[in-house]
Amino acid sequence: MKLDSMYQEVILDHYKHPHGRGLRDGDAEVHHVNPTCGDEITLRVKYDGETIADVSYEGQGCSISQASASVLNELLVGKELSQAQKIQDAFLELMQSKGQLEPDDAMEEVLEDAVAFAGVSKYPARVKCALLSWMAWKDATAKALSEGKTA
Amino acid sequence: MKLDSMYQEVILDHYKHPHGRGLRDGDAEVHHVNPTCGDEITLRVKYDGETIADVSYEGQGCSISQASASVLNELLVGKELSQAQKIQDAFLELMQSKGQLEPDDAMEEVLEDAVAFAGVSKYPARVKCALLSWMAWKDATAKALSEGKTA
Amino acid sequence: MTDARQGLSGLLDTEAIRKDFPLLDRTVHDGKKVVYLDSAATSQKPRQVLDALNTYYERHNANVHRGVYTIAEEATALYEGARDKVAAFINAPSRDEVIFTKNASESLNLVANMLGWADEPYRVDRDTEIVTTEMEHHSNIVPWQLLAQRTGAKLKWFGITDDGRLDLSNIDEIITEKTKIVSFTLVSNILGTVNPVEQIIRRAQQVGALVCIDASQAAPHMVLDVQALQADFVAFTGHKMVGPTGIGVLWGRQELLEDLPPFLGGGEMIETVSMHSSTYAPAPHKFEAGTPPIAQAVGLGAAVDYLTSIGMERIHSHEKAITEYALKRLLEVPDLRIIGPTTAEDRGAAISFTLGDIHPHDVGQVLDEQGIAVRVGHHCARPVCLRYGIPATTRASFYLYSTPAEVDALVDGLEHVRNFFG
Amino acid sequence: MTDARQGLSGLLDTEAIRKDFPLLDRTVHDGKKVVYLDSAATSQKPRQVLDALNTYYERHNANVHRGVYTIAEEATALYEGARDKVAAFINAPSRDEVIFTKNASESLNLVANMLGWADEPYRVDRDTEIVTTEMEHHSNIVPWQLLAQRTGAKLKWFGITDDGRLDLSNIDEIITEKTKIVSFTLVSNILGTVNPVEQIIRRAQQVGALVCIDASQAAPHMVLDVQALQADFVAFTGHKMVGPTGIGVLWGRQELLEDLPPFLGGGEMIETVSMHSSTYAPAPHKFEAGTPPIAQAVGLGAAVDYLTSIGMERIHSHEKAITEYALKRLLEVPDLRIIGPTTAEDRGAAISFTLGDIHPHDVGQVLDEQGIAVRVGHHCARPVCLRYGIPATTRASFYLYSTPAEVDALVDGLEHVRNFFG
Ligand SMILES: Cc1ncc(COP(=O)(O)O)c(C=O)c1O
Numbered sequence A, B: 001m002k003l004d005s006m007y008q009e010v011i012l013d014h015y016k017h018p019h020g021r022g023l024r025d026g027d028a029e030v031h032h033v034n035p036t037c038g039d040e041i042t043l044r045v046k047y048d049g050e051t052i053a054d055v056s057y058e059g060q061g062c063s064i065s066q067a068s069a070s071v072l073n074e075l076l077v078g079k080e081l082s083q084a085q086k087i088q089d090a091f092l093e094l095m096q097s098k099g100q101l102e103p104d105d106a107m108e109e110v111l112e113d114a115v116a117f118a119g120v121s122k123y124p125a126r127v128k129c130a131l132l133s134w135m136a137w138k139d140a141t142a143k144a145l146s147e148g149k150t151a
Numbered sequence C, D: 001m002t003d004a005r006q007g008l009s010g011l012l013d014t015e016a017i018r019k020d021f022p023l024l025d026r027t028v029h030d031g032k033k034v035v036y037l038d039s040a041a042t043s044q045k046p047r048q049v050l051d052a053l054n055t056y057y058e059r060h061n062a063n064v065h066r067g068v069y070t071i072a073e074e075a076t077a078l079y080e081g082a083r084d085k086v087a088a089f090i091n092a093p094s095r096d097e098v099i100f101t102k103n104a105s106e107s108l109n110l111v112a113n114m115l116g117w118a119d120e121p122y123r124v125d126r127d128t129e130i131v132t133t134e135m136e137h138h139s140n141i142v143p144w145q146l147l148a149q150r151t152g153a154k155l156k157w158f159g160i161t162d163d164g165r166l167d168l169s170n171i172d173e174i175i176t177e178k179t180k181i182v183s184f185t186l187v188s189n190i191l192g193t194v195n196p197v198e199q200i201i202r203r204a205q206q207v208g209a210l211v212c213i214d215a216s217q218a219a220p221h222m223v224l225d226v227q228a229l230q231a232d233f234v235a236f237t238g239h240k241m242v243g244p245t246g247i248g249v250l251w252g253r254q255e256l257l258e259d260l261p262p263f264l265g266g267g268e269m270i271e272t273v274s275m276h277s278s279t280y281a282p283a284p285h286k287f288e289a290g291t292p293p294i295a296q297a298v299g300l301g302a303a304v305d306y307l308t309s310i311g312m313e314r315i316h317s318h319e320k321a322i323t324e325y326a327l328k329r330l331l332e333v334p335d336l337r338i339i340g341p342t343t344a345e346d347r348g349a350a351i352s353f354t355l356g357d358i359h360p361h362d363v364g365q366v367l368d369e370q371g372i373a374v375r376v377g378h379h380c381a382r383p384v385c386l387r388y389g390i391p392a393t394t395r396a397s398f399y400l401y402s403t404p405a406e407v408d409a410l411v412d413g414l415e416h417v418r419n420f421f422g
């Protein structure tokens, strides 16, 4: 069934058991909404020098946006900023691929669980759900940087 | 040719040799325009008690609007107001008939030369041209009455 | 299932009607017939309307109002003929009270802007108040927020009760001597509620406020009689009533349309223009700047003919029967909570619900896989979601072509959704 | 006649093209083939565009942006795909700079209203000036008159020379440090004049004024490259470029669209709404309130495809050849006076003229009897008529489907007019 390509086990798992959910102390906070569906997220980043010490978040949304935030937390926390940006770029590329991109080994290595979102990229209306937390993270990071809270 | 039903000899005659054209002394003056084509008329009425002493006018417009003003002048000047209103009503009825009304003898007696406009009523865009001076006359008369210039 | 369906009376001959709607034959996802339950967002179009559009473009297309040649006369007659049809459809006292806009949103913005630029006694300014409700579509909220911001007027609103009705308990405090305009929806697009027009109008008239009714969800579904409503303005939109996209209507009382200032300026709406100043044509043209949606008006005329040929009362009965049936069946679904009235009393044919903790996005996605098209989200009525503390709803909405079998398909589909996320 | 036609080069294969346009087969007045010379008012539509409309309605009709079901995704992809096509057609740096409106008039009103409600540095108020020209369509005059009235700003304009060109001799007095916006037409719909964009833009840039170009008569007929133009806003309309009625475009520079406030409020244009306040979506959605003209955008996309498949440069050459030929032949008609440039240099394919003392209404009527469709009146550009002291003009205008034989028919028809009123 085509639906299974969107709702991969990994995604449903993250949705049911989200990683790092809840708001904790951070250097910067942003609030993003997806106006087409009303999904919302409040997200905080905490940096320890160049290292992402924490990404905490709270929000409401569908399985895809919730799972995506959970995967983001799992993938990015503990990484260097430069590496995190690579991951974000790869995720963006995957999500904008309209289902045309078959993740190769290199991509799988970078994205880990996040490759499960490949199937979502076939559904334009859901791509925004998957990207919500990633856009929020990017924005929060820019804010933290500009406020000089990190190196 | 269908065109001849609009451009009756009588109409073309009035167009080429208009009656009572030019602005003369009056009790009230109005300026009307037909926004769809830019035709304009300035018209004055002069009453002598209940009698229409003069209808003078100036303006620019097509053969139909010019001829119609000339016919109006010819028909109404010298008439009692009540009779003039009957003529106006008959003319209005004829022009709104969409070419469906065949003027009978009674109508011809009231409208005289103005029955020639029967053919114009088939052309919605031109009906407004034919009515321009008549609407102006009606308006000017109302103005004259309300200003108490006539009985 | 069959038992429940047997009790249904007042249904239309949907088998015949559905043949008029080409899209209802569509299949998706490898041959699944579309079950279209999103008519509150936009309706499907019968071939009668598409034929009218094609005939217009293929035989009568010309710009209107300014041509003396045959085709331009035909185009004008068709366009103005559509105005006559719409006027008759809503029982307008005069055809000149029917203004064509691009959609209901423009119609509502038009009212707000006319009042913002009006002279006394209509003018909305810092000493005055605007009243709306919490169950409005954003298109009947944001124009008033903008007007309030730009004039300094105060925006007030009626709240909603737990069972999805307007809370009019404090009507005399909400609508006061300061109120210039009360604008509310006749039928809620998210809750389905049909609102008590009379009570609101009576109070508005007491204080001399104007009343604007958003009939976007009413015009397609019931007899709309602007004289019976007694409002000052009524707005609705073509695409929800089997007409084309790109056309809306504002009906307004003649004296008001004469007194109020224009909104958009340009070709068609003028009487005479010089570089120094301009004067405006009488309504409705005063409010129709530029080349109007000619083909779309013609299409809306055909839509109105189509609806009338079936009969608005019969359409209403059909929808009422379907809605009753759908409410009954949906309430049987475990964990399903209806947001809005749970009976068909004073209720339109849009039903919003939540399904346990499953996010509407996920509900809609799994339904789509079965060919079932419902809308998910806040339905441009986010304050309602805030009011009920929910992020979004799933909404099924019905129309003259909807069948009890489609309700059954929805209920089966929801079972599948529950299993999928179970 | 044949001699003159033999010299013509650059013509399109109109025999093939005309087969695409069903209306051009129409007859009027007992079998007279229509000679359609009114494309400046609205163009005819090729079946490719009508097919796109029908396919949309029959297979993909749904409301856009908010659906997760298949048909809604398709409708959204088609609608947004049309935006991509239009963006490519005008060489926009970004698709997000293309706003769909209902017509060019709305586009121009949108600019005027954005500036009226804007914060500094864009805000138009009593200390500032607005510049337009005497040769504008009313749709590019009245919105600025309304803005001037409502803000207290001063409206100034460029005059016209005897030979139908903009009089820029006093450009430095007209466009000054106080000027906030200069809005002018690229091609006049009544005179046919193509205006010197560069010179005006250079001066506007010097004083820091924004520039809005009305490209309604340019987009259908020539390559339109918004980057090359260097303007800030460019407006045009679908129905004149073989697209449907009910759709217009405003292109605007991204930074401006980000900074400027919205105009119409409602569904689709918001980010988040509460009863207390709302935030807006990024452009272009910020400026598209309510259900957009979805089918019409799709139709405009097909129109742009159609024009591109023929090639805008080739269309331009064709029209230039026809215009040259028409000017030459019309100047042979006794008592005919062309209002506007008498050569094809910097000139579009609309030719206005007077014929002795015969009123244009009468000219048009007699031509219609022969099947020839021309426009008569002030063409929504009354200040031009005032300028030349004439009540109205007769206007013949050409497009990609116009032929030299149609020019000949017009000239013969005018002979007939002269005899009729002789
Ligand atoms: C130069 C010009 N500007 C603006 C317009 C207005 O276009 P629309 O009527 O589609 O709004 C027109 C056409 O009518 C035009 O020729």
Ligand SMILES: Cc1ncc(COP(=O)(O)O)c(C=O)c1O
Pocket: C040, C041, C103, C104, C105, C106, C137, C139, C140, C185, C187, C188, C189, C214, C216, C217, C237, C238, C239, C248, C380, D267, D289, D290, D291, D292
């Ligand atoms: C109640 C209500 N009002 C207004 C609108 C706006 O209509 P449109 O989007 O056609 O402007 C809608 C539909 O979207 C609606 O349901």
